[in-house]
Amino acid sequence: MGEECEELAFETIELSRQPGEREEIVQLLAKCGLTMEEGVDTFVVCRRGRRLLACAGLEANIVKCVATDPLCRGESISLKVVSEVVHLAYERGHAHLFLYTRPNNIAFFAGCGFYPIVEVPGLVTVMENTPIGIRAYCNRLKAKRHDGERIGAIVMNANPFTHGHEYLVHQALAHCDWLHVFVVAEDVSFFSYADRYALVSAGIGHLPRLTLHHGSPYMVSRATFSSYFFKDKGVVGDCCTAVDLLIFREFIAPALGITHRFVGTEPFCPTTRKYNADMKYWLQADLSGAPPVAVVEIPRVETAGTPISASEVRRLLKAGSMEAIDRLVPPATLDLLTRKYAPAPAADPILMRAV
Amino acid sequence: MNIAKESIAGTLESNDLLVKVSPSLDASLEVHVISEVMYQFGAQIEATVHDELDRLGVKSGVVIIEDKGALDCTIRARVEAAILRSSGAEIDWSRLS
Numbered sequence: 374m375g376e377e378c379e380e381l382a383f384e385t386i387e388l389s390r391q392p393g394e395r396e397e398i399v400q401l402l403a404k405c406g407l408t409m410e411e412g413v414d415t416f417v418v419c420r421r422g423r424r425l426l427a428c429a430g431l432e433a434n435i436v437k438c439v440a441t442d443p444l445c446r447g448e449s450i451s452l453k454v455v456s457e458v459v460h461l462a463y464e465r466g467h468a469h470l471f472l473y474t475r476p477n478n479i480a481f482f483a484g485c486g487f488y489p490i491v492e493v494p495g496l497v498t499v500m501e502n503t504p505i506g507i508r509a510y511c512n513r514l515k516a517k518r519h520d521g522e523r524i525g526a527i528v529m530n531a532n533p534f535t536h537g538h539e540y541l542v543h544q545a546l547a548h549c550d551w552l553h554v555f556v557v558a559e560d561v562s563f564f565s566y567a568d569r570y571a572l573v574s575a576g577i578g579h580l581p582r583l584t585l586h587h588g589s590p591y592m593v594s595r596a597t598f599s600s601y602f603f604k605d606k607g608v609v610g611d612c613c614t615a616v617d618l619l620i621f622r623e624f625i626a627p628a629l630g631i632t633h634r635f636v637g638t639e640p641f642c643p644t645t646r647k648y649n650a651d652m653k654y655w656l657q658a659d660l661s662g663a664p665p666v667a668v669v670e671i672p673r674v675e676t677a678g679t680p681i682s683a684s685e686v687r688r689l690l691k692a693g694s695m696e697a698i699d700r701l702v703p704p705a706t707l708d709l710l711t712r713k714y715a716p717a718p719a720a721d722p723i724l725m726r727a728v
Numbered sequence: 729m730n731i732a733k734e735s736i737a738g739t740l741e742s743n744d745l746l747v748k749v750s751p752s753l754d755a756s757l758e759v760h761v762i763s764e765v766m767y768q769f770g771a772q773i774e775a776t777v778h779d780e781l782d783r784l785g786v787k788s789g790v791v792i793i794e795d796k797g798a799l800d801c802t803i804r805a806r807v808e809a810a811i812l813r814s815s816g817a818e819i820d821w822s823r824l825s
Contacts, residue, residue, distance in 0.1 A: 449741065456739050468734030468750060486740050486794055503748070503792060504762055513753075 379422050381450065383457050386416045394418075397425050398438075405440040413437050417458040419450055426450055429458040434467040435596060439474075455485040459502060470502040471596040473616075490591075491619040494660075499597070499616045507620070510589060511628040517584055518629050521550030526631045526666075528592055528621075530557040530683070533564050533710065534572035535702045537637060537681035540674040542577050545635040548669065551582050553629055558588030559595050563687055568709060575705040591620050598648075614648050618655035623663040626656075633667045640673065640680045676700050690714060729815045731789030737809035745795040745803060747810040752788045757781070763795035776800050780807045789814075 386394045398416055399409050413430035416438070420426060426445045430438035436458055441451040462470055474482055476498045479489055487500035490507050501507065525545045531538055546552050556573050560566045570587065578585050590596045598617040625631070634656060639646040649670060656666040673680035681701050689697045693716050699707055734750040752758065759781070761774050773795055780803070781791065791807070798806070812819055 452740060460736060463734065463736045468736070468748070484740065486746055504794070505760055505790075505792065 381426070381453065382420050383454070384418055384420065385461060386418055388414050388416065398428050401425055401428055401442060402438055402440050404443060407438060407440055410437050415461070417454055417461055419454045419457075427454040429454045431458050431462055431465075431467075433595060434462065434470050434590070436462070436470055436472040439472075451481065452485055455482075459486065469506065469590060471590070472500050473497050474500065491616060491623055493615040493619065497616065499620075501596075507591060507624050510591060511624050514586075514625065514628040517553075517586070519551040519582075519584070520630065523549035523632050524630045525549035525552040525633045525635055525669075526555070526626070526629070527552065527635050528555045528557065528588070529573070530562060530593070531569045531573050532562040532683050533569060533686060533702065533706050534576050535681050535683055535686055535706065536676070537674055537683070537701075538573070539576055539703060540681075541635060541637045541671055542580070542583070544671045545633075545669070546580065546582060548635070549633055551584070553584050553586060553631065555586045555588050555592060557593045558590075559593070561595065564714070568713070572703075572706050572709060576703050592625065593617060614651040615655055617648075618652055619661065622656050622661055622666055626666045627663055631666055633669055635669045635671060637673045638670050638680075641682055641684055686710075691716070729784045729786055729811055729817065731786060731791075731811065731814045732816050733814055735810050735813035737813065738806040740794060740796055742796050743798055743802070745793055745798040745806055747806045748792040748794075749810045749814050750790045752790055755788045757786065757788050757791075759791045759793070761793045761795065763793070764797050765795070772800075773803060776803050777807055780804045781811070784808065784811050786811060 388395050394416075395409075398418065402409055410430070410432075413432045415431045416428050417431070418425055418428045425442070427441040427450045428438065429436060436455070439451070439455060441454070459470060462468070472482065472487060474497070476492050476495065479498055479500070482500055483489075487502050488504050488506070489498050489500050492498040525548065527541060527545055529538055542552065542554060554573070554577065556566070556570045558566055562569065574585055577583060588594070597620055598613055621634070634652065636649050636652065639649055653668045656668055659665070673682070675681065677700070679685070686698055686701050689701075690710060695707070695711060695715060698710060702710070731749050731751050734748070736746065736748050738744055738746045740746050759774060759777055761770055761777065763770055763773055773793065777791065777793055793803075795803070
């Protein structure tokens with residue numbers, strides 16, 4: 374019996390539990406000029422008999438590593454394998470999916486139900502699996518639009534909310550007619566999204582001329598800027614910040630009429646520092662049909678000569694130095710940290726202090 | 729029946745369609761149709777989808793149809809499957825016709 378008579382079989386593989394499958398997938402990806410991406414554990418594979426014909430990887434809500442053996446193209450195997458991975462994602466509770474691809478593959482993924490959002494020219498296109506995603510999101514934003522000459526925006530993770538965030542917001546408010554503040558919604562930071570949002574709301578929600586927004590998958594999210602959440606790995610590719618910033622410039626800023634984006638200077642974290650530097654290019658340079666957004670970098674407020682930063686607060690929290698945190702954060706933050714996040718009291722406090 | 733969670737049914741193969749449903753943020757019913765044959769059959773596809781949603785008693789939600797030239801019976805079946813999955817209801821298979 375000829376091989377082509379055998380049925381196609383689809384199977385889900387978890388590499389962490391089936392490490393033996395890894396090599397075959399790596400080889401298929403290599404045939405297609407792709408490499409295995411870190412963090413992709415789940416693959417849907419398509420086989421005919423024993424032979425691996427196609428694969429599609431899934432990392433939470435992002436489809437990655439889609440490859441079809443060059444000898445088997447034209448049988449819509451690629452469409453089938455993408456379709457399988459989309460159904461799998463739904464079963465796992467991820468309905469809103471994103472993928473990154475080279476711009477020359479847009480037509481192929483369009484046939485698989487993905488729609489382009491933005492393109493970093495010549496490098497990468499980010500697509501989502503809904504024709505109304507970013508458009509519906511912008512329509513909801515438009516309802517919160519306030520007209521004015523200078524409309525500002527701040528996107529903050531507030532992990533956790535400090536006097537530094539408070540200062541940045543007051544400085545920005547002094548510079549514009551209306552300020553939109555977004556809290557990064559991705560729930561992978563040390564403090565939960567619900568807690569981060571509640572503390573920001575307690576700190577600045579009452580201010581006039583300010584709208585506090587929930588974050589979305591379209592800004593500093595796993596989908597638009599995954600490396601932000603894995604800063605420890607160090608490397609941030611140029612494309613990563615570009616996608617996030619272009620979505621801001623081409624969709625979010627026009628929807629709300631944002632003219633200025635405010636950021637605090639970043640003395641400590643290289644990822645955030647690079648994001649700020651890239652922001653000046655992608656939001657201001659003459660490279661997009663959308664109008665430029667002016668980037669305003671505000672020097673961080675200091676206490677006793679040290680800039681206040683959320684990462685410093687997390688460091689102090691880990692070390693159990695609650696009294697040092699007191700100077701850096703508003704009472705609501707200190708209260709929550711003490712109640713919910715402070716390390717359990719040490720068995721031997723004297724020994725702990727010595728460490 | 730209610731659209732209680734996001735769900736999906738169908739494929740993007742020729743003569744089929746992909747139906748994605750999700751709960752509405754504002755209790756409205758939105759139907760979006762994208763079709764290979766939009767010009768000739770767009771209105772009819774939309775009417776069929778609305779009729780099927782009516783029959784299932786769906787009052788609110790977002791329904792996205794990506795059609796690749798499916799027949800009406802296929803459209804009804806795929807819409808019903810997406811709604812049943814989304815409602816989380818126990819399915820009495822013998823009652824499905």
